[in-house]
Amino acid sequence: MKYCTSCVLSEKFPGISFNEDGVCNYCTSGLVADHDKKIEYLKEFEKLLDEKRGKGSYDVIMAYSGGKDSTYTMMLLAQRYNLKVLAWTLDNGFLSPQALINITHMTDKAGATCMIVRPPFGVMKSAFRKAAEVDFYSPKTLDRASSICTTCIGVVKSMILRTAIEMNIPLVAYGWSPGQAPISSAIMQTSARMQVFTNKSVRDPLLEKEPAMAQYFLTENDLKADKDRWPINIHPLAFFEYNEEDIIKKISEYGWAKPSDTDSNSTNCLLNALANHLHKKKFGFHPYAWEIAGIVRSGSMPREEGIEKITQEEDPAMVKYGAEKIGFKL
Amino acid sequence: METVPKSTVSDVIITFIKENFIRGRSQTEISPDESLIDSRIIDSTGILELVMFLEEKYNIKIEDEELIPENLDTINNLTKFLAGKGIR
Numbered sequence: 001m002k003y004c005t006s007c008v009l010s011e012k013f014p015g016i017s018f019n020e021d022g023v024c025n026y027c028t029s030g031l032v033a034d035h036d037k038k039i040e041y042l043k044e045f046e047k048l049l050d051e052k053r054g055k056g057s058y059d060v061i062m063a064y065s066g067g068k069d070s071t072y073t074m075m076l077l078a079q080r081y082n083l084k085v086l087a088w089t090l091d092n093g094f095l096s097p098q099a100l101i102n103i104t105h106m107t108d109k110a111g112a113t114c115m116i117v118r119p120p121f122g123v124m125k126s127a128f129r130k131a132a133e134v135d136f137y138s139p140k141t142l143d144r145a146s147s148i149c150t151t152c153i154g155v156v157k158s159m160i161l162r163t164a165i166e167m168n169i170p171l172v173a174y175g176w177s178p179g180q181a182p183i184s185s186a187i188m189q190t191s192a193r194m195q196v197f198t199n200k201s202v203r204d205p206l207l208e209k210e211p212a213m214a215q216y217f218l219t220e221n222d223l224k225a226d227k228d229r230w231p232i233n234i235h236p237l238a239f240f241e242y243n244e245e246d247i248i249k250k251i252s253e254y255g256w257a258k259p260s261d262t263d264s265n266s267t268n269c270l271l272n273a274l275a276n277h278l279h280k281k282k283f284g285f286h287p288y289a290w291e292i293a294g295i296v297r298s299g300s301m302p303r304e305e306g307i308e309k310i311t312q313e314e315d316p317a318m319v320k321y322g323a324e325k326i327g328f329k330l
Numbered sequence: 331m332e333t334v335p336k337s338t339v340s341d342v343i344i345t346f347i348k349e350n351f352i353r354g355r356s357q358t359e360i361s362p363d364e365s366l367i368d369s370r371i372i373d374s375t376g377i378l379e380l381v382m383f384l385e386e387k388y389n390i391k392i393e394d395e396e397l398i399p400e401n402l403d404t405i406n407n408l409t410k411f412l413a414g415k416g417i418r
Contacts, residue, residue, distance in 0.1 A: 191397070
């Protein structure tokens, strides 16, 4: 298998080409945010926090998985920036027991209110199984994440947005790594108009397959919410220095512990191994490849470590566990 | 007002979409009235990428109230929308 000599994308990644030095077109197309850009975003971010802080019962709702990146982001917002945080977690039925311990422990440490929402497992199971059987999202979406993960994060984003609107919380925070989401979206106003596009590309394909999921997505009526209630999405790790080892060290000092029962690319979810396995089998590349390529490009991870992450085989027992639990025949 | 032949604006959009969303996949052509989202060529993140590209390419600002499928969801809608902003 041929890999880019600069990042970790392989020849199987859609749209890839290599120059005479073996560097891929994604590396040469200027995807890395420079230092000046990060400073610009940091200033805008801090100005935004000063504007929004202290206006309501919560300053920010944090999409909190209990994983390392969202834990680090939550601590940053609560402690460095003194925000009142509502930490919102989706229990999709596959939370690692250690992740749940991390969630309750770390929200206590952050002084954050912890809200865990658990849809009935039968509904989640059915949605995940259908996502495992057929890919019904746009191919470009599947460059960045597996069908199963796209289903789960679609629910998270929609429910969090609705909660923010209902509770009049001005900011929604995500712990996206620099590779998961570009800096250009790191501070972004949400709106009913953009939500129409999200509904068309994520909600509608999913509801066609699993109508029972409808209650977890914004409805046409929800879109009529007053313009002032639509929050601003932030994902600060795009412009803070990002080093996985440092992040784990810092949050471990507060008592966070890495789960031992999750796939190597996740620090919270027991379904991740199956999701990755199926994606690789169908498309020939790892669903985390795009994210890890972005982290490598940003200089926050050595290429060799990135290659190791995306070429490591999933634990067959974890894959089997996930498949059996959602009723998917391997 | 920048004036270029209408087909060139359409070509620019099609080239951008092909390079960024279709290249290396089984679908290779886009029909001008085909919904980019319903046909799964582009997703909501892709709409944002397209908007940023158009703003930079033509030095325009696309306002929040203009982010609607009627303006952005097909090649024909896009060229008509841009014509309304003086890009022909």
